[in-house]
Amino acid sequence: MIEIKNLSFQIKSKKILNNINLKIKKSDFWLIFGPNGAGKTTLFKILTGLIGNYKGEIHIDTENIKKKSRKEMAKKISYLPQFDEFSLPLSVKEILLAGRYPYTSFFKDYSTKDYAILNEAVEQFGLGDFLNRDINTLSGGERKKVLLASAFIQDVSIILLDEPFTFLDPQAVSNLKKNLVTLNKGGKTIIIISHHIETLFSMVNKTAALKSGHIIYSGDKVFDRDILAKTYGIKFNHLVLENREIIFIDE
Amino acid sequence: MNKKYLLLLIIGLAMVMLLPFIGIIKINLASLFENSNSSFIFWQIRIPRTLLGFIAGSSLALAGLIFQNIFKNSLATPYTLGISSGASAGIVLGIKLNLSMTFLGLSGLYILGFAGALISIGVILGIARIVKSYSIYTLLMSGVALNFLFSSLIVLIQYLFDFTQTISILRWLMGGMTPIGYRELLFLFPLYIFFILGTYFLKNELLIASAGEEFAYSKGLDIRKFRIIIFVAVSFMIGILVSFVGPIGFIGLIVPHTARLLFKRDFKSMLGFTIISGGLLLTLTDFLARTLIPPAEIPVGIITSLMGAPFFLFVLITNLRKNG
Incomplete structure (x- = not known):
């Protein structure tokens, strides 16, 4: 449903993304990993429309x-x-x-249907106690949950998350993971960009490795020492423990 | 409607209706509808003045609220960012050049006021874009620089005026309700209504804009386009208001900030509160201005600055303590 064809982007003479080709299907759960400065956030900004002066084509639902x-x-x-x-x-x-803003217009304010969808999501995400709180007073994990719920209310088919687990405590990480898995099972396509592959590898089914604006690998999730070494310049290893694959830095 | 609102609205209407009766010259109720001095003062001076005060205060407060949301900053107002002084410089220049031309039915003074306001906002946006930051520091420092620049321009133009003109310009720059007639009110009133309705219909956009550029984009608001439309519209309103009442400061800071403290959980209520209380605050201040030290009149801009400057410092300190 997302098709990225020959995508390149540069700022002045600095190439940020270089000839990216990627196909993302409905209900996929992707992890796009790569070191800082690989171009991950830029890719997201292009997909969202925040950056428009790129070369190549991006199609969503054709x-x-x-x-x-x-x-x-x-x-x-x-x-x-x-x-x-x-x-x-x-x-x-x-x-x-x-989250319901895309469904409004200049003369059409939020409808009763919009409020019904909101209430449903409040129940599902357990946000009842938070509704009247100021967002600035919430913890990092709570804010992420609110923003994820807002994306859910938006009724989009694709949700992009940029380093969602940074600064979260373990409990918040676990809660956010559960919410993401539920959304994915409900049919949403989820794409996460992160350099924390150790945390995320187990939950996704597709991965892409990005380095210096190039895609080194993209496709089904497989543990491949060479790709990881090439992406990060360090050695990784993995072991399987009670049916769970655990990835760690092996140096 | 909310009970708190109804009360505010009643107090407001009562005030607007009562204030014209009180003043240095007593209004003789019996001769209100006769051809007398006191009926002239009542109908031709005090009523239009009260209405002008309400419209100006309400619009300035609303402009402040809009700017704060667009800049995501509670200290961003037309006055602190130098938009009002840009408009003033344009208008002073117009008076000096003795512009009596009209354009599309608008006086040349409004156009110059609008142009001055637009120049200020253009400079601020340009600076914010170059340094890639809309922080308090960027905005206020740019505002300070613009205020310096336009103040010196105004002083320069004034220096070139003759003495009597200088006094009247100086008086206008202190801010105050110029005597206006119903013709001008008939021009202002539709603009005011349009401004309020426009803001009401764009309330969702204004709220989303205050959550930041990426959030707005992600929710489907083209914030860059929206910002430009809003800036042009608000600058237009400010240009016209300043030509009537001078650069009155801090109404756009005090009222929206109070609204935010009272209604932080509901933007719609904030809007209503800002519109009503902005009008009330300026009407009341103007009433004080003309009755505090009779028979003299204190320029209303001086009173709002005396209230507003400490308020500004208070908000600045709270902001800096929170964000460093």
Whole structure:
């Protein structure tokens, strides 16, 4: 459903992404990994439409994303950046409701249906106690949960997450993982970019390795020492423990 | 409607209706509808003045709220960012050049005020884009620089005026309700209504904009385009308001900030509160301005600055303590 063809992007003479080709199918769960500066966040910003002056083509559901309006895009794809930029007081309810914004228009405010969808999601994500809280007063894990719920309310088929587990405590990591797996089982395509492959490898079914703007590998998840070594410049190893594959740095 | 609101609205209407009766010259109720001095003062001076105060205060407060949301910063207002002083410089220049031309039915003064406001906002956006930051530091420092620049321009133009003109310009720059008639009010009122309705219909966008660029994009709001539309519209409104009441400061800071403290969980209520209380605050301040030390009148801009500057420092300190 997402098809990236010959995607290149550069800032002045610096190449950030170099001839990227990638096919992502419905209900896939992808991990795109690679060191800092590999071009992961740029790829997400291009997919969301935040960056437009790239070369190549990107199709979502066979339509070129350049031909879609912002609202049409927001019905397909939602992006959770690594850092949120909240500063003014905003209630959790307002953040969640913003997920229904693509379905409104200048004269059509949020409808009763939008509120019904909101209430459903509040129940599913267990956010009842948070609704009237100011988003700035929540912990990192709680904020991620609210933003994920907002993307769910947005009723998109694709959710992009940029380093979602940074700064989260183990309990929050575990909760967020559960939420993501549930969403994926519900049919959502989820793409995570991260350099924490140790945490994420077990939960995804597809991986891509990105280094200096090049795709080194993309496809079904397999543990491959060479790819990992080539991507990060260090040795990785894995072991299987009670049917779970664990990846670790082997140096 | 919320009970708190109804109360505020009633107090507001009562105030707006009562204030014109009170002043240095007593209004003789019996002769209100006769051809007398006191009926002239009531109908031709105090009523239009009160209405102008309400419209100006309400619009300035709303402009402040809009700017704070777009810049994600509670200290961003037309006054602190130098937008008002840009408009002032344009208008002073217009007066000096004795512009009486009109363009599409608008006086040349409004156009120059609008142009001055647009220049300020263009400079601020340019700086923010170059340094890739909309931080308090970037915005306020740019505002300070613009305020310096336009103040010196105004002083320079004033220096070239003759003495009597200088006094009247100086008086206007202190901010105050210029005597206006119903013709001007009829021009202002539709703009005011349009401004409020526009803001109301764009309330969801304004809320989403305050959550940051990436959030807005992800939710389907083309924030870059939205920002430009808003800036042009608000600058237009500010340009016209400043030409009527001068660069009155801090209404756009005090009112929206209070609204945020009171209604942090509901943007719609914040909007309503800002519109009503902004009007009330300026009407009341103007009332104080003309009655505090009779028979003299204190320029209303001086009173708002006396209230607003400490308030500004208070908000700045809270902000800096929170964000470092």
